[in-house]
Amino acid sequence: xxxxxxxxxxxxxxxxxxxxxxxxxxxxAGELAIITEEPYVAYERPALSKGYLLGEFGRWCxxxxxxxxxxxxxxxxxxxxxxxxxxxxxxLTNSRVVKADLANKALTLASGEVLSYEKLIIxxxxxxTRLTExxxxxxxxxxxxxxxxxxxxxxxxxxxxxxxxAGGKAVVIGGGYIGMEVAAGLSSSGLSVxxxxxxxxxxxxxxxxxxxxxxERLYDAKGIKMxxxxxVTGFDGVDGKVSWRCGQSLDAGLVVVxxxxxxxxxxxxGQLEIxxxxxxxxxxxxxxxxxxxxxxxxxxxxxxxxxSGEVSYARQEHVTHCRLSAAQAAKAILGLSPPPYDYLxxxxxxxxxxxxxxxxxxxxxxxxxxxxxxxxxxxxxxxWLGAGGKLVGAFLEGGSxxxxxxxxxxxxGRLTIPTExxxxxAAAGSGAAVVAQLKAKL
Numbered sequence: 001x002x003x004x005x006x007x008x009x010x011x012x013x014x015x016x017x018x019x020x021x022x023x024x025x026x027x028x029a030g031e032l033a034i035i036t037e038e039p040y041v042a043y044e045r046p047a048l049s050k051g052y053l054l055g056e057f058g059r060w061c062x063x064x065x066x067x068x069x070x071x072x073x074x075x076x077x078x079x080x081x082x083x084x085x086x087x088x089x090x091x092l093t094n095s096r097v098v099k100a101d102l103a104n105k106a107l108t109l110a111s112g113e114v115l116s117y118e119k120l121i122i123x124x125x126x127x128x129t130r131l132t133e134x135x136x137x138x139x140x141x142x143x144x145x146x147x148x149x150x151x152x153x154x155x156x157x158x159x160x161x162x163x164x165x166a167g168g169k170a171v172v173i174g175g176g177y178i179g180m181e182v183a184a185g186l187s188s189s190g191l192s193v194x195x196x197x198x199x200x201x202x203x204x205x206x207x208x209x210x211x212x213x214x215x216e217r218l219y220d221a222k223g224i225k226m227x228x229x230x231x232v233t234g235f236d237g238v239d240g241k242v243s244w245r246c247g248q249s250l251d252a253g254l255v256v257v258x259x260x261x262x263x264x265x266x267x268x269x270g271q272l273e274i275x276x277x278x279x280x281x282x283x284x285x286x287x288x289x290x291x292x293x294x295x296x297x298x299x300x301x302x303x304x305x306x307x308s309g310e311v312s313y314a315r316q317e318h319v320t321h322c323r324l325s326a327a328q329a330a331k332a333i334l335g336l337s338p339p340p341y342d343y344l345x346x347x348x349x350x351x352x353x354x355x356x357x358x359x360x361x362x363x364x365x366x367x368x369x370x371x372x373x374x375x376x377x378x379x380x381x382x383x384w385l386g387a388g389g390k391l392v393g394a395f396l397e398g399g400s401x402x403x404x405x406x407x408x409x410x411x412x413g414r415l416t417i418p419t420e421x422x423x424x425x426a427a428a429g430s431g432a433a434v435v436a437q438l439k440a441k442l
Contacts, residue, residue: 003116004033004090006333007107009097010123010264011036013045013319014296014326016070016079018121019089021330029088033115035107037096038149040065041081044073046319048153049178050350053160053185065150074323100267102289119291119333122268122279123326126261126297126317131173131232138235145256147182159254164190168253171195173232175202177349178258180215184351186256187222194225194250196232206347206358208368211395214377218352261317263298275300275313283340284332285325293333295325301341306360306411307392320346344412357404360384360393360411369417372397372431379431381407383417391415396431403435410438417441 006022008015015034019042022032034042047068066080077083084091092109099108107115128146131139145156163170168191172183175197187193195202201212202219216226227250235255263278273280273288278300285293285301303314321343331338348357354377362368362384372380377397384393391414394407415438 001106001114001116002033005031005117006033006119006121007115007117008032008034008121008123009100009107010125010296010298011038011040011042011091011093012123012125012296013042013070013073013322014123014125016042017074017323018123018295018326018330019079019084019087020071020076021327022334023087023089025331025334025336027334030090031088033090033092033117034084035092035095035097035109035115037094038151039093040069040150041079041084041091041093042070043150044068044070044319045149046073048147048150049181049185052150052153053147053157053182054188071323073319097267100271102268102271102292105291120293121285121326121329121333122287122292122294122298123296123322124264124267124298126263128257129260129262131257131259136232136234138237141235141237143237143252143254144235145254147178147256147258148261156254156256160186160189160191163253166253169194169251171250171252171255172258173197173255174258174260175199175204175226175228176258176260177203177347180351181349182256182258183219183224184222187219187224188352192223194227194252195219196227196230196250198229198231200228202226206362206395208362208370208382210368210370210374211382214374214380214397215351215354218354218377222352261297263315265298276315278315280313284338285329285341286332293329295329296322299325301325301343303343303345306344306414307363307366307386307390316343316345318345318347344408346408354397356381356395356397357399357407358393358395359408360391362393362395366392371434379403381431381434383434385417389417391417396435399431399435403431406435406439406442409442413442415441 008018069078069080072078096110097107098110105117128148170186170191170193172179172195183193183195278298279294281287281294281299281301285295287294297317300313300315302311304311328341366384366386369383374380379398381396386392394411396407
């Protein structure tokens with residue numbers, strides 16, 4: 001039995017950032033082991049639906065390993081396999097844990113090897129929701145793809161090249177973050193793309209109708225078709241080719257599915273307290289079992305609502321949370337007593353030449369104030385104002401890093417914006433003017 005002071009279970013973004021935090025805080029060589037089923041050490045997963053997907057067709061064709069190992073996405077050093085070796089960190093790739101015995105602090109690998117630990121960090125992340133889970137006819141046919149790891153990305157990039165050569169078409173199922181980014185990548189790679197989703201607009205859980213219209217115009221200009229308000233009823237296929245049907249049929253050389261994700265908690269059912277579908281943790285990322293921590297997509301942590309001020313357990317499937325929660329757990333394990341985890345929800349995306357950021361919340365009952373040059377899709381955005389004009393959410397497209405920092409500070413500070421005359425009189429003006437007004441109020 002191999003024994004370690006700390007084991008990090010999972011090889012996603014969080015693993016690399018936890019390793020960096022441990023090294024920065026003087027963890028000794030030989031004390032940390034990371035276990036992952038993947039053949040690679042930790043990398044910046046968001047690249048998969050952006051530059052990586054474009055393959056040989058895109059200007060980001062250099063987005064290949066080792067180019068985007070962590071922690072380059074967070075402005076840190078690129079941690080290739082030799083980095084872990086140099087730091088005395090054991091990195092077990094191609095290793096699957098089949099049993100977790102938390103009471104005895106032991107993990108059993110598929111190989112039969114048993115590893116013991118003093119402290120355990122669970123960073124098992126999430127997996128794509130598959131249409132086979134809903135019994136969709138034909139969902140197990142070849143030609144359907146999901147995108148979660150480099151292996152998925154490699155298979156999809158090869159399929160894109162083959163489909164393009166054959167003059168085929170692509171269908172993307174899902175109109176959320178992944179659906180939008182994948183559709184943009186496939187289109188940029190030269191495929192004819194159709195998006196299919198049940199909502200009335202893309203990214204409906206965040207974008208207002210006005211914001212969505214800007215991106216839908218862009219997608220239309222790129223030749224991407226949208227079938228809204230449609231649910232998948234099945235797939236037909238011959239020789240690996242699939243076609244979607246729902247009262248109509250769409251020919252497709254390949255179909256990419258992006259309809260959500262499920263946290264990987266099965267190993268710990270009955271051993272750890274569960275909340276919001278994930279593993280319940282406190283402000284130090286500690287679980288209900290001593291010496292066991294959880295971070296990233298799988299962690300359900302106390303989150304204070306910007307809009308209501310209420311605290312509830314929530315999961316956040318975003319790389320920023322993965323990075324920050326990993327560092328939080330590392331510092332807590334090392335006895336550094338960090339302040340309780342305080343996270344402001346944050347999302348971003350990049351499609352074609354556009355790139356946006358969002359901070360906070362977008363409640364349905366909030367007042368949405370749009371600003372900037374939306375017709376020309378230049379610097380524009382939206383502010384969500386709650387009771388008393390309190391800023392609870394902010395969206396910005398086309399702004400600078402400094403502009404984004406202003407919006408973040410304004411939301412984090414619960415800035416109050418009078419809605420009467422003179423409150424945000426420039427709301428219909430330029431994005432820069434609105435950002436300047438917010439900055440002046442901080």
